[in-house]
Amino acid sequence: MRWPNFSVPSAADDARRAIGARGGALRFDEFMSVALYGERGFYMRSGRAGRRGDFITSPEVGPLFGAVIARACDSWWRELDSPDSFTVLEVGAGPGTLARAVIAAKPACSNALRYVAVEVSAEQRALHPAGVESCAVMPTEPFIGVIIANELLDNLPTRLFVFDESWREAYVAWEGGRFVERLMTCRELPRCLPAEAAHSARVAVQDAAAHWVTQARSLLTAGRLVVLDYCTSSPMMCLRPWREWLRTFTDHRRGVHYLSAVGEQDITVEVALDQLPVASVVATQAEFLIEHGITAMVEEGRAAWQQAAAAPDLAAMAMRSRIREAEALLDPAGLGGFSVVQWCR
Ligand SMILES: C[S@@+](CC[C@H](N)C(=O)[O-])C[C@H]1O[C@@H](n2cnc3c(N)ncnc32)[C@H](O)[C@@H]1O
Incomplete structure (x- = not known):
């Protein structure tokens, strides 16, 4: 006898649906928003600070x-x-x-x-x-x-830019049964991005944080x-390995890549002070x-x-x-x- 499929919908399902609705790719901040704050996102289910939570603040x-x-x-x-x-x-x-x-x-x-x-x-x-x-x-x-x-x-959900001969914006797509990153050209580049950077350097563009402060x-x-937060600057993001400032956490441990375990781990990005008022x-x-x-x-x-x-x-x-x-x-x-x-x- 085959058992009926009782699998419950997850944040990953929500992200896949959102990708479909956006014509095949979701901007990184939108992806982060679904992963953390969507109906089944990390913080909307059990994720939280505290000894019985996922990290200590x-x-x-x-x-x-x-x-x-x-x-x-x-x-x-x-x-x-x-x-x-x-x-x-x-x-x-x-x-x-x-x-x-x-x-x-x-x-x-x-x-x-x-x-x-x-x-x-x-x-x-x-x-x-x-x-x-x-x-x-x-x-x-x-x-x-x-x-x-x-x-x-x-x-707060952040946009993400990657230097690949020029600055390109990170999107998330679903291909071959997994989430993958897609880089797209952006018509108007944010002013915090330096003119030149090393190949594959990354910078988080924190429009939402700046807007929230205002x-x-x-x-x-x-x-x-x-x-009160852990802070850095856009030029420092460019120079440092991105995994140092874009981190995931779950159950008091560093998590896996942000494209995996969607909704099951926190995604956190150091705050670039130069991008705030x-x-x-x-x-x-x-x-x-x-x-x-x-x-x-x-x-x-x-x-x-x-x-x-x-x-x-x-x-x-x-x-x-x-x-x-x-x-x-x-x-x-x-x-x-x-x-x-x-x-x-
Ligand atoms: C890292 S936790 C910090 C919790 C607490 N401030 C502490 O220091 O222990 C971030 C919290 O902000 C909440 N959060 C994120 N965006 C928010 C928003 N726009 N308005 C209110 N709460 C938000 C999350 O749900 C989460 O509980």
């Missing part, structure tokens, strides 16, 4: 990162003369871990604070904590406050946009966290642990954990080397 290291962000929010709130209503809009909020830690840190601005968490994945929105306004898309009403995006821009800034009546301040994450008091918070944690070490309770353990968390958050070869890019208004 700064908020997922532990509550210290959120506690420092809470302090930063206080200083930004005071800078604006402590308004009665102060919105923190976090975009790409994942399961709400940063929101949870900021609220738990009880910042001085708590009474004025309206925390809005924007996350496209319904599965992750369902995990957002109480006290947070959870939504799928950015609000449209301008406000006073701060917009924070931790590791969002690297996940849109986010326009929402602020007063305040700042704070983006000019920022007011750029610092490393380590510099930013030190500016906002991480060193004193670690010392406070160490002292609290030493006092309670003879009969430690959960609170003392959490204070001790600050020491290890800070090591990870400040590591210049890791999270500490990320960029914190701010646009002030």
